[in-house]
Amino acid sequence: MQKRPLKKILGTLAAAIGLAGSLAASAADPLKVGFVYVGPIGDHGWTYQHEQGRKALEAQMGDKIKTSYVENVAEGADAERVIRDMAKDKYDLIFTTSFGYMNPTVKVAKQFPKVIFEHATGYKQDKNLGTYLARTYEGRYVGGFLAAKMTKSKKIGYVASFPIPEVIRDINAIQLALNKYNPGTEMKVVWVNSWFDPGKEADAANALVDQGVDVIFQHTDSPAPIQTAERRGVYAVGYASDMAHFGPKAVLTSIVNNWAPHYIASTQAVLDGTWKSQDYWGGLNDGTVELPISDVVPADVKAEAEKLIASIKSGEFKPFTGPIKDQTGAVKIAAGASASNAELASMNYYVEGITAQMPK
Known part of the structure; x- marks a missing residue:
């Protein structure tokens, strides 16, 4: 039987211990x-x-x-x-x-x-x-309810980023609420083709106010539209985070992502x-979507909004429940049916009531 030198045995043992230590550390x-x-x-x-x-x-x-x-x-x-x-x-x-x-x-x-x-x-x-x-469309629908109750001009503005399904369905959710709670209220959309560009966002918000809009929504990332609304004396709905501190007299609520x-x-x-x-x-x-409603909203309107939120939380009410038609009058969601996740994820049409044309 061949004998291994002691040095080699000790070396092999040390290597094994080192490997075990490395694996434990890993x-x-x-x-x-x-x-x-x-x-x-x-x-x-x-x-x-x-x-x-x-x-x-x-x-x-x-x-x-x-x-x-x-x-x-x-x-x-x-x-x-x-x-x-x-x-x-x-x-x-x-x-x-x-x-x-x-x-x-x-x-x-x-x-x-x-x-x-x-x-x-x-x-x-x-x-x-x-x-x-x-x-977020759940929050947008409640925001649309608040806008319907607070608008005087019956003109609502939306500072939009890109025409992707997420943005389209949020715009549609607002219009569905406007159709129900203040029929005939018009939605004006300005596309800035950017997620974050405070200058463009402010310009878009100013353009909307110049057209008579008195409630501004946004699907962009800076507080510029909120600050513009505060400065111009109109209402606003924040997005992604609670933006009330940027417009304490303007913000009705914010659709907060947690x-x-x-x-x-x-x-x-x-x-x-x-x-x-x-x-x-x-x-x-x-709790992925939160809706802090500000004291700018009258108590009775706030109470009604809280009931609406509760009905969405419980599943009793789903904003995209038919019948829902597109701009051409074609039925997209049948009466009594609720949009599936797949339908929501691929939404590429404006609902009835929006007169603006979607960018191509």
Whole structure:
């Protein structure tokens, strides 16, 4: 029997101990969670709220995770590069937070099957790619109710970003409420083709007020439309975060996105090894959408709005319940039927009552 030198035996033993120690350290390594943001974390809107969600996730998980983010990432090729760099850097879970990141996320997810991805507001899933979004249209419908009650001119304005399904269905939700609670009220839409451009957003809001609008909604990320409404003496509805402090005399409510519960639940699922791809829709009922109604709203109107919110939370009322027709009068949702998630996710038409033409 061949004898091994003592030095070699000790060396082999040391290597084995080193490997075991390395594996133990690896097992204890924190989960790496990355976030890709379309705007600056200080936009006071969409990206700001995702950043609050990331901070809440860190506070909840402590040293079990390590997070980081990249802000101001343009949709398209730049997004693909940033997402791929995170995947190469051995991130375990990556959240991509803008509609225009959908195809880049899909592409990178296929290239890194061991990394888990979640994309906000999109509709494409894979084994390692899930989607999540907020039912902001629930809040928009309540905002439309408030606008219907508060308008004097019967002209409502909307500062819009891009004509994607999320924006279209939110505009439609407002119009449905206007049709019910103040028939004949007109919705004017100005497209700025940007998520975050305070100058363009302010110009759009001013143009709407010049046309007689006395309640302004926005689907953009800065508080500029709110500040314009405050300055011009009209009402406004904030978006993504509570914008009341930017327009204390103007803001009726804000459709607030609270992403923390979803970020915590998804990250915990990854840690537990139970994560599965899903199409998650959070709304008023689970706190993903919040509606702080300001004291600018009269008490009786506020009480009615709270009842409406309660009926949406309970599932008794769903804003997109038929019959719903498009601008041409064609029935899109049959009487008594409620729009499915698939129908909501692909909405590409204006409802009856909107006279504006959708951009191509």
